[in-house]
Amino acid sequence: MYNLLFFITLIAVGYLAGTFAERYHYRSIHLREKMFINLPAVTMKTVDYPDDKIKSAELVYGSAVISIDYFKRFTASLRNIFGGTVKSYESLIDRARREALLRMKEMAGDSRMIVNVRIETSTIGRNANKKGVGCLEAIAYGTALTLA
């Protein structure tokens, strides 16, 4: 009985805090994405600028580790039984990658654009993932070009 109560409390806390945290995070992501709207990050290796116009090129990177709440992990484990799209994890992946990209752009400073952007994911929080995916680490990196 107490176990069930504990479980329900965990789910409730996870749902409330998780929803709040996600909404807060997305608001901050949208705000910063608007701020960096003039700094394109592309996966192309070359750009149309003539070489002598490019003043400098340097490696920029950013990373983020995001986890999802207990409630979403629970619904994802239910989804595992029936199969189909696991929506709970979509926001997790989206948040981690966008946050990593934004941190990369923050590092780029007054560069004109970032070329050859790559996104990597890794797993360091395995002990936190006993029930499948729990958190996701994303690294974004690219070359920031500054124009003369």
Added chain:
Amino acid sequence: MIITNIETVPGKNIVEHFGLVSGSTIRAKHVGRDIMAGLKNLVGGELKGYTQLLQESRQQALDRMVDQARQLGANAIVNVRFSTSSVAQGAAELYVYGTAVRIE
């Protein structure tokens, strides 16, 4: 040291190639951080301790690669790639590699 992840350094000519240089590191956080991350997993959100861990490992791996390149007499590293893997619980392994070159 100029580091890029494209094949060239724009606006500069590569005069000499030194071959592959790489740096890797495996770092772990103390147990307290792991417990905090476990708790944070309940409510979701960013795991700051792990983000920091990742940043430190990446910086160290980069430093090692730059040291190696400097010993070879290079002044730039092109085509840099990051690679990650997990060898142990709560530890981050980061591998960074690229081609050391000398530019004009």
